[in-house]
Structure formats: C-alpha cells, structure tokens
Amino acid sequence: MAMLKTPSVLISGANKGIGLELVKQLINSPVPPAQILATFWQSSPTQVKAKDNFCQELEALANEHSFVWMIELDVTDSASIRRAVERVEAILGSSGLNLLINNAGINSYATLKTVTAEDMMVVYQTNVVGPLLVTQAFLPLLKKAAQTLDMEKMSCNKAAIVNITSLLGSITLSQKNFRSAPMYPYRLSKVALNMASMCLSEDLKEHQILSVAVHPGWVQTDMGGEEAPMSVTDSVSNLMKLFASLSECDTGKFLDLEGRELPW
Numbered sequence: 107m108a109m110l111k112t113p114s115v116l117i118s119g120a121n122k123g124i125g126l127e128l129v130k131q132l133i134n135s136p137v138p139p140a141q142i143l144a145t146f147w148q149s150s151p152t153q154v155k156a157k158d159n160f161c162q163e164l165e166a167l168a169n170e171h172s173f174v175w176m177i178e179l180d181v182t183d184s185a186s187i188r189r190a191v192e193r194v195e196a197i198l199g200s201s202g203l204n205l206l207i208n209n210a211g212i213n214s215y216a217t218l219k220t221v222t223a224e225d226m227m228v229v230y231q232t233n234v235v236g237p238l239l240v241t242q243a244f245l246p247l248l249k250k251a252a253q254t255l256d257m258e259k260m261s262c263n264k265a266a267i268v269n270i271t272s273l274l275g276s277i278t279l280s281q282k283n284f285r286s287a288p289m290y291p292y293r294l295s296k297v298a299l300n301m302a303s304m305c306l307s308e309d310l311k312e313h314q315i316l317s318v319a320v321h322p323g324w325v326q327t328d329m330g331g332e333e334a335p336m337s338v339t340d341s342v343s344n345l346m347k348l349f350a351s352l353s354e355c356d357t358g359k360f361l362d363l364e365g366r367e368l369p370w
C-alpha cells in the first residue's frame with residue numbers, strides 16, 4: 107500500500123473539526139511530515155472573546171511537536187494570506203510546500219425562501235474565493251516543491267492541492283439529495299470550488315502539481331452536526347489513505363473517501 111510521506115503540509119481551518127484531526131493523524135502517521143503548517147483565523151476581537159480557547163488543542167499540539175507551526179490565515183483576507191505565505195516561506199526555505207489542503211469552509215442553511223445576497227457572498231468568499239486565492243498565493247512554493255523533488259509522478263508526496271468539497275456540490279446527485287439539504291449558498295459554493303479544482307488541475311499539470319476535489323463524508327463536526335454517521339477520526343483516517351494513493355490518474359477528479367469518482 108502507498109504511504110503518505112509528504113515533507114510539508116499546510117491545512118487551512120486547522121483549529122477544529124476535520125482540519126484539527128488531520129494535524130493529529132499527520133503527527134501520528136508512520137512518516138510524519140517534516141513540517142505541518144496548521145492555520146487558524148480570528149475574525150474579530152469580539153469573536154475571539156466568544157471563542158475563548160478556540161485554539162487550545164492546536165496550541166497544545168504545537169507546543170509538544172516542534173514541527174507543528176500555528177500560522178494565522180483568514181482565507182477571505184488578502185493581507186492575511188500574504189502574511190501567511192511570508193511566514194511559511196521563512197519556515198520551509200528552499201524546499202517549498204508539498205501539500206496544500208484547502209479545508210476551511212463555512213455552511214449556511216439558507217433556503218430559497220430565506221437566502222440573501224449577503225449569505226451568498228459570505229459563503230462564496232470563504233468557500234470559493236478563499237481557496238482559489240490561497241492556492242494562487244502558495245503556488246510559487248508548490249512549484250518549488252515540484253521542482254525540488256526528483257520524482258517522475260504526481261503525488262501528494264511531491265506537490266498537490268486538495269480541495270475539501272462536498273457531495274452537496276454535485277449537480278447530478280442533487281436530484282436525489284436536494285430535499286434533505288436545500289442549502290443554496292453552500293451547494294452553489296461547492297459547485298464553484300469543484301470547478302476551481304478542475305481548472306487548477308489543467309493549469310498546473312505542466313508543473314507536475316496534482317489537484318483534486320474530495321468529499322470527506324458526512325462527519326460529526328460543528329458543521330456536520332451530531333447526527334452525522336461518520337466520526338471525524340474515521341473520515342480523516344480514510345482521507346490519509348486516499349492522499350497516499352493519489353497519482354497523476356486522479357488529478358482533476360472529484361473523489362469520495364474511497365477514491366471513487368463522484369459525478370459533477
């Protein structure tokens with residue numbers, strides 16, 4: 107079985123949920139990355155207060171493991187993205203960034219009746235514009251990694267972008283699952299993220315950078331809710347296996363946790 111041996115990983119939204127569990131399982135993997143860049147954001151001073159200790163677990167991991175770095179990154183703020191790139195560049199030096207996981211995201215339960223322009227824009231900004239501009243900003247570091255590692259094939263060990271998307275972003279499957287989750291902003295944003303993922307794969311093939319859109323399952327997190335059938339541990343252990351198995355055959359695909367292709 108292929109093993110994930112990526113030298114460096116950056117994860118957006120790593121203070122909780124799937125992002126935090128990714129940090130934990132990467133630390134405990136057979137060959138942990140030499141550097142884990144775990145990012146978090148602080149939206150406003152009032153929110154920071156409200157989210158007292160919101161980074162406690164991540165902080166503990168960073169204190170315990172010198173290769174875990176906490177980096178501030180608000181995916182909706184270009185100045186924050188720029189600062190994060192500078193910080194990551196200083197940490198990684200000439201080796202570049204091997205794996206970028208665009209995980210940060212927000213939900214909205216707005217229906218046709220309740221949806222507002224603001225709902226649409228906020229969700230689109232975080233779930234689509236954010237990952238795209240984060241990828242654009244980290245691209246020089248991904249290219250550096252792709253050039254530095256003398257591997258013929260594309261992989262997450264070399265240089266890759268993983269966009270954490272959702273089944274709800276499948277237009278085909280919405281004929282079956284729309285009624286159970288009529289969430290307009292979220293669905294529309296994940297459709298657009300899927301397209302971004304495909305565009306990136308076409309754009310970056312020549313640089314040997316892989317790009318995939320991955321549905322992590324319906325998972326017990328703040329976003330997925332308690333009724334979700336899958337634990338965050340199971341979702342992420344499957345994600346880790348999937349990342350290890352990805353190759354040039356997968357770039358541009360929309361995949362589930364088992365590596366099966368999902369319909370757009």
Ligand SMILES: NC(=O)c1ccc[n+]([C@@H]2O[C@H](COP(=O)([O-])OP(=O)(O)OC[C@H]3O[C@@H](n4cnc5c(N)ncnc54)[C@H](OP(=O)(O)O)[C@@H]3O)[C@@H](O)[C@H]2O)c1
Pocket residue numbers: 118119120121122123124125146147160179180181182208209210211212232270271272273321322323324325326327328329330331334
């Ligand atoms: N859970 C599911 O069932 C499920 C299903 C399909 C897809 N997904 C996708 O999986 C990804 C992770 O979701 P999750 O379930 O782990 O949700 P979660 O527990 O709500 O975590 C979302 C993360 O994104 C961060 N975030 C939100 N806005 C941000 C911004 N502007 N800049 C940087 N970070 C930001 C959050 O930070 P704060 O908490 O500090 O705001 C949090 O760390 C999302 O893209 C989601 O759409 C989840």
